[in-house]
Amino acid sequence: MNLDFSPEDEAFRLEARAFLAEAYPTELRARQERGETLGREDFLSWHHALAKKGWVAPSWPVEFGGTGWTPTQKYIWKDELARIDAVRIMPFGVTMLAPVLFMFGTEAQKQRFLPPIYRGEEWWCQGYSEPGAGSDLANLRTRAERIKGEDGAEYYLVNGQKTWTTYAQYADWGFFLVRTDPDAKPQAGISFLLIDMKTPGVTVRPIVTLDGGREVNDVFLDNVKVPIENRVFEENQGWTVAKALLTHERTDIAGVANSKRALEKLKAIAAAEPSDAGGPLLGDAQFRRKIAELEIDLTALEYTELRMLAEESRGKGPGAESSILKIKGSEIQQRLTELALEAVGANGAADRSEGAHNQPVGPDYARDRAALYFNTRKTTIYGGSNEIQRNIIAKAVLGL
Amino acid sequence: MDFSFTDEQSMLRDTVAAYLADHYTIEQRRAATAEAGWRPQVWRAFAEELGILGAAFPEDLGGLGGGAVENLVIMEAFGKALVVEPYLGTVVIGGGFLKHSDHPRAAELIGRIIAGETVIALAYAEPQGRYNPAAVTTTARRDGAGYVLNGHKAAVAGGPWATHLIVTARTAGGPRDAEGISVFLVEKDAAGLTTTDYAVVDGSRSSEVGLQDVKVGPEALVGPADHGLPLVEKVLDEAIAATCAEACGVQRKLVDGTVEYTRQRRQFGQPISNFQALQHRMADMFVEMEQSVSMTLMATLKLADDAARPAAVAAAKVRVGKACTFVGQSAIQLHGGMGMTDEMAIGHYFKRATLIEQAFGDTAYQLTRYERLAFD
Missing domain, CATH: 1.10.540.10 (Acyl-CoA dehydrogenase/oxidase, N-terminal domain)
Known part of the structure; x- marks a missing residue:
């Protein structure tokens, strides 16, 4: 038992750090520093740089472009990415759909869809939640009927509504859960379809969120024709696929590296902000205590994740214990934004959302603090709400 | 790793x-x-x-x-x-x-x-010192090649069973100075050493120790004269890590015992473990316990690194101490009235968890220590 990084790991860290210093897009860096809202091309510019290096999908099988890194190396990589505030690689294709295709896809589906995902040529979105199917996802109603066309070939005719679809406005393709057998039990009649977002009948409508952002959308599906070969795995077996995907969605949900970086920034803010009594806010006994407790909680989360990574490298896949990472990771992310907003005080109140009458007020670091706080309320809701995670622990771990 | x-x-x-x-x-x-x-x-x-x-x-x-x-x-x-x-x-x-x-x-x-x-017991705490190991007023005066000890040591865990005591005493400096502390290994039957033994709520025993002109030879000194505090802090950190490990065992029994009890106990025509309010409380107990295990491993593996050790151990004690309180209180709550009885084992685990939260500095003490180490 030891906490040491091997010499190979240390060498890898240096290699990663050198690559990032050289390859991170300068235009993207400048836009981030100006606090601009990032869009499709911004995210893709970084994706393309990583794809060129061969590091965009570390967890994929090596023959498809994975790096073959150990769990420790992946941990180091995330740490280094956070250190430079790299924008995230959109997970929908690389970390959500791709593992599903590796597990359940046909050879033709792999050949067709994986290379453009890797190269960042096709943007994916996720069509899971519906107005009536959130935590109770299996209650989804979007209907896919098997129809025979005039040419004699069969296709699915899809009708329904999906919601909370992140970046659907940028998406070329979406993976959707649809009901193919309305008479079966809820979980038994679902199929997993890949839908071209340019298909007639697909309409995307933005949902404006509390922070003024437009990341999530409603997606309306009105008589959308989908070829049968775009179904992944068996008809009516989509729930199996969905569950596998949710496990992958949970594995990196702890967000330790990013939270460590956010904590550094919070401390810098608290060192720069004045306290009521004079001197830095970081010297204020109450605020200092809040940061100390948060930092300790983050350390506990980090070592919990490291323990699970160690298990993983010994061949044990992520189990229901990953719900711990979701619960604690999301709570810590929220607490970080809450304390940052608290730290900047009244300067945090200026509305910086698009279309607001915004004027630059206060120090740069105060910018976006309220928006981030409001936006981060989502973390305990998405990816299986924290209440659902507690259900999972109760059932799958405690056997209740 | x-x-x-x-x-x-x-x-x-x-x-x-x-x-x-x-x-x-x-x-x-x-x-x-x-x-x-x-x-x-x-x-x-x-x-x-x-x-x-x-x-x-x-x-x-x-x-x-x-x-x-x-x-x-x-x-x-x-x-x-x-x-x-x-x-x-x-x-x-x-x-x-x-x-x-x-x-x-x-x-x-x-x-x-x-x-x-x-069998050894540690006599470091004093009535006026709370958890601060530098708050030492017990004196060790040079006496030829040896020393003469005078003072009052409090809450000496396992004192009644010990053959020897480790005693911290001041050979120089003022009441809370970091410098001037020395460590002595004293036979418990030494002349002038008196004990008042008492039972502790977790089932263990402790002693109050009086030292009146207790003469010890030069070989009683453990570690450097006057500069013993770093050694005291190192050993206390090792004791804290070990106590955190004990807490992991205690918390495991509190979680398992509560899960088991709620499956047996029936109300409203069904096991109370069916109720989501209770399931979520138990899920939170489990999460707290796992965080304790993680922090205990972290601190234990950093004990040999003198630079990283103090903050790591303080952080672990904070997290484990909080978990002791939450898991312990939740276990009693979910046992209902039965949790209040001396008859059931669960209450005894709760009592030990409660005292572990205090041991070697409670959550507030260790938080202050952590802040000093991490922020100053």
Whole structure:
């Protein structure tokens, strides 16, 4: 038992750090520093740089472009990415759909869809939640009927509504859960379809969120024709696929590296902000205590994740214990934004959302603090709400 | 990075667990704590039958070559059985002082510890000092080659069972100065040393210790004269890590016991474990326990790194202490009225968890310490 990084790991860290210093897009860096809202091309510019290096999908099988890194190396990589505030690689294709295709896809589906995902040529979105199917996802109603066309070939005719679809406005393709057998039990009649977002009948409508952002959308599906070969795995077996995907969605949900970086920034803010009594806010006994407790909680989360990574490298896949990472990771992310907003005080109140009458007020670091706080309320809701995670622990771990 | 136990460590854990399953049921413990408090025959079994008292000592001092991880393995197992016998005071603390100092008799004294003959208790706290190990007013005055000790030591855990005390005393400086503290190994039957023994709510025993003109020879000094505080802090950190390991065992029993009880207990025509309000509370207990395990491993593995150790241990104690409170209180709540009874084991785990939260500095104390180490 030891906490040491091997010499190979240390060498890898240096290699990663050198690559990032050289390859991170300068235009993207400048836009981030100006606090601009990032869009499709911004995210893709970084994706393309990583794809060129061969590091965009570390967890994929090596023959498809994975790096073959150990769990420790992946941990180091995330740490280094956070250190430079790299924008995230959109997970929908690389970390959500791709593992599903590796597990359940046909050879033709792999050949067709994986290379453009890797190269960042096709943007994916996720069509899971519906107005009536959130935590109770299996209650989804979007209907896919098997129809025979005039040419004699069969296709699915899809009708329904999906919601909370992140970046659907940028998406070329979406993976959707649809009901193919309305008479079966809820979980038994679902199929997993890949839908071209340019298909007639697909309409995307933005949902404006509390922070003024437009990341999530409603997606309306009105008589959308989908070829049968775009179904992944068996008809009516989509729930199996969905569950596998949710496990992958949970594995990196702890967000330790990013939270460590956010904590550094919070401390810098608290060192720069004045306290009521004079001197830095970081010297204020109450605020200092809040940061100390948060930092300790983050350390506990980090070592919990490291323990699970160690298990993983010994061949044990992520189990229901990953719900711990979701619960604690999301709570810590929220607490970080809450304390940052608290730290900047009244300067945090200026509305910086698009279309607001915004004027630059206060120090740069105060910018976006309220928006981030409001936006981060989502973390305990998405990816299986924290209440659902507690259900999972109760059932799958405690056997209740 | 590796969090796995060696085969030897796994075997040690299994050996201890098997022995305790036979000899340390809650009923056997209850009978013992009602009388002498501990069972010398259990201690002898640790020394002879199990041979575990040497597990954490290096081979050149007569041990089996282990260290902090062996202490963790043993203490976690002891937590599960609520063992009161003074492994912490004797091996972790007494042995810790001896193995970190170049005391001329270290090997001989450690040999006696391993044989089960020497039992040690730590007398560092004082009535006015709360948890601060530098708050020492007990004095050690030079007397020829030796020293004369005077003062009052409080809350000496395992004091009644000890053959020797580790006593911190001031050889120089003012009441809270970091400098001027020295450490002494004192035989408990030394002239002028008096004890008032008392029972502790977790089933263990402690002593108040009076020192009136207690004469000790030069060999009683452990570690450097006047500059003993870093050694005290190092050994206390090792004791905290070991206590965190014990807490992991205690919390595991609190979680498992609560899950089991709620499955048996029926209300409204069904097991109360069916109710989501209770399930979520138990899920939170589980999450807290897992965080305790993570922090205990982290702190244990950083004990040898003197730069990282203090903040790591303080952080672990904070997280484990909070978890002790939450898991303990939740366990009682979910047991309902039965949780309030002395009859059920769960309350005894809660009591131990409660005292662990305080041990060697409670959550507030360790938070302040952490802030000083991490932010200043």
